[in-house]
Amino acid sequence: MAASLRTISFQSTVRPNKAKHSTAACLSSKAARQRNLHFSVDIKEVIGSESKFLFSPGLGRRSITPSAISGSPGTASSMVSEDTTSLLDSVEVLDLNGKAIPISDLWKDRKAVVAFARHFGCVLCRRRADFLASKKDRMDASGVALVLIGPGSVDQAKAFSSQTQFQGEVYADPSHSSYKALSFVSGVSTTFTPGAGLKIIQSYMEGYRQDWGLSFEKDTRTRGGWQQGGIIVAGPGKSNISYIHKDKEAGDDPDIEDILKACCL
Numbered sequence: 001m002a003a004s005l006r007t008i009s010f011q012s013t014v015r016p017n018k019a020k021h022s023t024a025a026c027l028s029s030k031a032a033r034q035r036n037l038h039f040s041v042d043i044k045e046v047i048g049s050e051s052k053f054l055f056s057p058g059l060g061r062r063s064i065t066p067s068a069i070s071g072s073p074g075t076a077s078s079m080v081s082e083d084t085t086s087l088l089d090s091v092e093v094l095d096l097n098g099k100a101i102p103i104s105d106l107w108k109d110r111k112a113v114v115a116f117a118r119h120f121g122c123v124l125c126r127r128r129a130d131f132l133a134s135k136k137d138r139m140d141a142s143g144v145a146l147v148l149i150g151p152g153s154v155d156q157a158k159a160f161s162s163q164t165q166f167q168g169e170v171y172a173d174p175s176h177s178s179y180k181a182l183s184f185v186s187g188v189s190t191t192f193t194p195g196a197g198l199k200i201i202q203s204y205m206e207g208y209r210q211d212w213g214l215s216f217e218k219d220t221r222t223r224g225g226w227q228q229g230g231i232i233v234a235g236p237g238k239s240n241i242s243y244i245h246k247d248k249e250a251g252d253d254p255d256i257e258d259i260l261k262a263c264c265l
Helices: 022-027 043-048 082-088 123-133 136-141 154-164 177-181 194-205 218-222 256-264
Strands: 007-012 037-042 075-077 092-094 100-102 111-116 144-150 169-172 230-234 241-246
Touching (some): 111 123, 123 144, 123 194, 123 256, 136 144, 154 169, 241 256
Parallel strands (some): 111 144, 144 169
Antiparallel strands (some): 075 241, 092 100, 111 230, 230 241
């Protein structure tokens, strides 16, 4: 990624954010709406810095408009094979107290939106957490739980939960067994893509930061950090998975309306 070692510029038509931030107020001016704005971003700072950034909730972060995140190239389907549900039946995840819980118990007696993070330090996963939590009121009104699972340790899960103040439940999957059961993709080619690079830049511009400490802990580092995740809507019932989205690349968020249709209608 030669571009990662120098400053690049790109054009983006910015739609004003309704959040009450000075930057958003500036972008909402008539002049800003009528022209393309130019941004210059130092990619070394974004993804190649040796500094260890920690995400600080609310610090310089702009609110997310989920409807703007669409056109996902990922795979969304309501078809989940019996083999997959059978494999999931033997998968366990750990809660923040380190207690092992069969993953299907998370939706056995309720409906749940379950997000699978790339890893707990991932900047794009922190953005995804807010992307989903922004609609938690709709989920609560429909009796739907919001859950996030990450491939890492309980300590990493605790750090993620503390740093992001995620409004849902957080679980750790140290063995990556749920990712294997759901056949989520993994590999360098799914991580370093032009689309993922632009989404990283967008996330940094919105105030999100990668936690390099979590990203380079032994388990994440030895597995390469190339794991991709996804989102499912499941329950009630252990084998009832009504929606599944498999990320094809890092930051491949589905349309939030598709998730809400699956969980809350």
